[in-house]
Amino acid sequence: EMDDEDCERRRMECLDEMSNLEKQFTDLKDQLYKERLSQVDAKLQEVIAGKAPEYLEPLAALQENMQIRTKVAGIYRELCLESVKNKYECEIQASRQHCESEKLLLYDTVQSELEEKIRRLEEDRHSIDITSELWNDELQSRKKRKDPFSPDKKKPVFFLTFPRPYIVYMLQDLDILEDWTTIRKAMATLGPHRVKPEPPVKLEKHLHSARSEEGRLYYDGEWYGRGQTICIDKKDECPTSAIITTINHDEVWFKRPDGSKSKLYISQLQKGKYSIKHNHN
Numbered sequence: 001e002m003d004d005e006d007c008e009r010r011r012m013e014c015l016d017e018m019s020n021l022e023k024q025f026t027d028l029k030d031q032l033y034k035e036r037l038s039q040v041d042a043k044l045q046e047v048i049a050g051k052a053p054e055y056l057e058p059l060a061a062l063q064e065n066m067q068i069r070t071k072v073a074g075i076y077r078e079l080c081l082e083s084v085k086n087k088y089e090c091e092i093q094a095s096r097q098h099c100e101s102e103k104l105l106l107y108d109t110v111q112s113e114l115e116e117k118i119r120r121l122e123e124d125r126h127s128i129d130i131t132s133e134l135w136n137d138e139l140q141s142r143k144k145r146k147d148p149f150s151p152d153k154k155k156p157v158f159f160l161t162f163p164r165p166y167i168v169y170m171l172q173d174l175d176i177l178e179d180w181t182t183i184r185k186a187m188a189t190l191g192p193h194r195v196k197p198e199p200p201v202k203l204e205k206h207l208h209s210a211r212s213e214e215g216r217l218y219y220d221g222e223w224y225g226r227g228q229t230i231c232i233d234k235k236d237e238c239p240t241s242a243i244i245t246t247i248n249h250d251e252v253w254f255k256r257p258d259g260s261k262s263k264l265y266i267s268q269l270q271k272g273k274y275s276i277k278h279n280h281n
Helices: 004-049 053-127 132-143 173-190 266-271
Strands: 210-213 216-219 222-224 229-234 240-247 251-255 261-265 274-278
Touching: 004 053, 053 261, 053 266, 210 266, 216 240, 222 274, 251 266, 261 266, 266 274
Parallel strands: none
Antiparallel strands: 210 216, 216 222, 229 240, 229 274, 240 251, 251 261
16 A cells, blocks of 8 residues: 555656656657658759659659651641641642643634634535625725815615515615625525535544534543543653543533542543543442
8 A cells, every 4th residue: 555645746756757768759859850841852862863663663664655646647647747748749740631621622712723723614605796896996995084175075875676566775784784795695506596615624634533412422432421531641741540420412521539520521541642441440
């Protein structure tokens, strides 16, 4: 049994011991914090200096990944540039071919129109007998200026008389000549007792047989229809592939792979300026 003094003494010893332990624990905790803080500061300095392994290994992986992606992006850029360049060259070539084709078609059209006009002029020259003196006299008289000081001269009046009741026509000489030319041309064309002289026609030799029948094209023993793929060949040019879209009486429309449309005249196929064949590819 312990008396009160012993208990109090024992209690005070225990309190002193607990205070010492708490003080030691606090000192150890502060010391540990300072050591950990110094370690973290040292590691941060290594990272800033670029010497920490924990920083260098991920950095090397990132740099390697960056180099790979940069290389792939460069290759992809070169491929895109090459593709755009090829597409540009294709567009230029297609535009030039389309321009050349349209120029040839326009040349043939103008040539056909001029040949038709020449043919009509030849017909008029052979079917109408008019002296050029009348035309020249009338034109020269119209070109002369009227002198204001000269006395007025009465112009000759042509009277076309008919059985009563009649009408008197007062026309200019050139108008009468034009009407007379029209009448003579109609009489030469429609008169059964007159034989209309045929003008000399330049016969063209067709190298190939080509014609259109009921929406189809016959060319050198083969038939071509709408929607068929053909190969168009022209001298001094590379053959081109196309699809027939429309076949008319004297022309054939087709579409190229680039989407542009153009046409060929059947007369061009007959003359050998162009040649076509089935494309089985």
